[in-house]
Amino acid sequence: MTVPLSWYLIFATALFSIGFFGVLARRNAIAVLMGVELMLNAVNVNLVAFWRYLTPTDLSGQIFVVFVFAVAAAEAAVGLALMISIYRTRKSINVDELNELKL
Amino acid sequence: MVGQALFILTAGITLLMALGVVLARNLFHAALFLVGAFFGIAVLFILLEAEFLGAAQIIIYIGAIATLIVFAIMLSRHVMGKEAGAYNRNWYFALAGVVFFFLLLGWLLIKMPFNLVTAEVPADAIAQIGQGFVGHYVVPFEVASVLLLVALIGAIMLARER
C-alpha cells in the first residue's frame, strides 16, 4: 500500500465539500440531488478506505457501503418521482420558486 | 509509486468531474460529469481492492441512479439548456461555509493518528460479504428491503399520471 490513508481522507472530504456546495448553491432540484449523491459517495470512499487500512479482514465496512447504495437508490427514485410530479404542474423545479407556501 | 500516480490521476479526474457537476450550467452536462465522477470512484474502490464494490458502484450508481437522473432531466425538458440563474443569490456564503468545513474536517482527519493494519484482503472477501447479509446483518438487510418497498410504492404513486 503505497498510497497513504490521509490522501483518501482528503479526497473524500473534498468530494463531500463539493457536493455540499452543490446542495447549498444550486437552484434546480435535480442539481441539488446530484450534490447529495456526491456527498453520499464521499462517505462511501471514506468507509472503503477505512476498511482497507484499518480492518481489512473484517468486511463490515464494505457491507455498510452496500447499504448506502440501497439507501441512495431509494432516495433518488422517490426524489425524482416527486420532481417529475411537480414539474408536470409547474414547469419549473427551481427550489427558490417553490412559493406556494409562504411565511 | 505506480499506485500513488494512479491514485493522483484518478482522484484528480474525479474531483474535476465533481466540480463539473456542481458548476455546469447545463443540467445534462452536469449529469454526464456525475457519471464520470461515479466511474472515478469505482476505479478508486478497485484500487482499494474492493472489486465487488467497484462493480456494484458502476451497476447501481451509473446503471441505475445516473440513468434515473438523466430520465428526470429529459422528462422536465424545460430545464435543459442553459439556465439563466443556476445558482442561489447567496452562493458565496455557501462557498465560504463549505471551504471552512473542508479545511476544518480535512485538518482534523490528517492530524488523526490511525492504527494502520497491514493485512491482505481475504481471498473470499465477496463470500464473506454475502455471508454478512444473511448472517450478522440479516436484520438490516430485511429492513433495507422494506425501504426499497417504500420507494417502490412512492415512485409509482407520485410519478403516475393524474
Added chain:
Amino acid sequence: MTLPNLDLPPLLPEIILIGMALLLLVVDMAARFRDARAEGSLMAGLTFASVLIAAGATAAGIGGGDASVAGVVLVDDLSRYLNLVVLLAAGLSVLLAWAYVPQFSRESSSFYALVLLATAGMMFMGKSVELITLFVSLEILSVSLYILTGFNRHQLASAEGALKYFLLGAFSSGFFLYGLALFYVQTGSTQLAEIAAQDSGGVLLLIGLGLLLVGFFFKLAGVPFHMWAPDAYQGAPTPVTGFMSVATKAAAFIALFRVLAAVPGVPVEVWGWAVAIVAVLTMTWGNFAALRQKSLKRMLAYSSIAHAGYMMTGLVAGTDALNAILYYLFAYAFMNIGAFAVAAMLERPTPNAPQDATIDAARGLFDRRPALATAMAIFMLSLTGIPPLVGFFGKLYVFGAAVSAGWAWLAVVGMLNSVVSAYYYLRVVVVMFMAPEDETSYVRSRIPAGAGTAIAVAVTGVLLMGLLATPVFVELGRAVIALR
C-alpha cells in the same frame, strides 16, 4: 457458514405492521373498488386493526425483560414504550385519515401501507443498537414521510412541501452517514455497545457526534435546521402532519439517547452546550414565528418546532431525562394530534381537496359546536402547559430534569417561552369562545366518526394522563432504567 440464531418473536409488532402493509397492497389489486370512500374505509379499518394488535403485542411484552435480535436490535422496555408512542400517534392519525384521505385520493391502499411502513421504520429506529440498522430504519421513516407529505396531488403546496422536505432530508442524511462512518472508524465496529466499550473520548467520535447531531436536529426540526418543517407540515395532509410531528420526534429522540449513551467518553459539557443552544434557538424561534400566523395548521407547525425545543431541554440531562422525555412524547401525541384533528374539522372542502384552515375559521365555534370547541380549548391549554393537564406535567418533568442536571438557566428560558406561547394558544381559545361567528367561520356540518373518536380519545388522554401523572412517570422511570 453459520446463520445467526434469529429470534423473531420480539419483533412481532413490526412484523404485523409490515405484513399488513403488504396485505393492503394485495387487497387493492385483487378488489376493484368503485368508490374511493369504501376503499378508504376498508383500508383504514384494516390498518387500525393492525395498529391495535401491534400495540397489544407490545404491551404484553412490557416488563418481560430484554431481548436482542441478532445483536442489532434490542427490544427492551424503553423500545416497547417508544412502540406505544408511535403506535398511538399512528392509530389516532389513521382514525383522522379515515374520512379525510378519500376526499383527495383514490389511492388509500398506498397511503395506509406507507403509514404502516413508516411506523415500523420508527419502531426499528428506536430499538437499533447498531449503526447500519439505525441508518436504514431512519431512511424508511424519512422516505415514507416524503411521499406521505406529497400525497395530496391536487394541491401544489403538498408536493412542494414534500420536495423541500426531501431535499433537506437527503442532505441531512449525508451528514448523518458521515457521522456514522466516523463512529465506525474510531472503533472498527458498527455495534453501539462495542463503541461504548472502546470509547476513550477520541476526536473522531466528537466530530462524528457533531455530524450525527446535525442529522438528528434536521429530523427533529431544530433551529437552524428547521427550514423544511413549516412548509412540509403545512403542505402535508393534516393526518400526516399530526403523525409525523409526534412520531418522528419520538423515534429520533430515543435513537439519539441510545447514541449518546454509547459515547460516554465525550463529556456532556461538550455536546450539552450544542444541544442547549439549539434548544434555545428552536423554542424561541418556533414560538415567535407562531405568533404571527394566520393559518391554524401553520401555527401548529411552528408550535411543533417549539415543542421539539422544550424536549431538547431535557436532553442536556442525558439519560436521566429519558423518562421525562418519554412522558412528554405521550403527552404530545395526545394533545398535538388532537389539535390537528380539530383543525382538520375546520378545513373548508373544495372539489379536490380540503382547504387550509385559518385561525379565523374557529370564530364562534363554541356556539355552533360546543363539544368540539371545548376539546380544542383543552388541547390549547395543555399545549400551553396549564395544570392539571398533561402538557403541564410534561414541561414540569423535562424542565425539572434540566434543573437537576445543573442547567437551570435553560429551564428558565423554557418557562419564559411557555409564557410567549400562551399568547397564540389562548388566542385560538378566545376566538372560539368570544368572537362572533362571521363569514370566515367554518366547521364541517358532520364530524366523521373516525375523527370524532380520535378527538375523544385525545381529550381522555390529556385529562387522564394529567391526573395519573405521577404513577405514569414512575412506571416510565422503571422502564428506562436499563439505559442509565
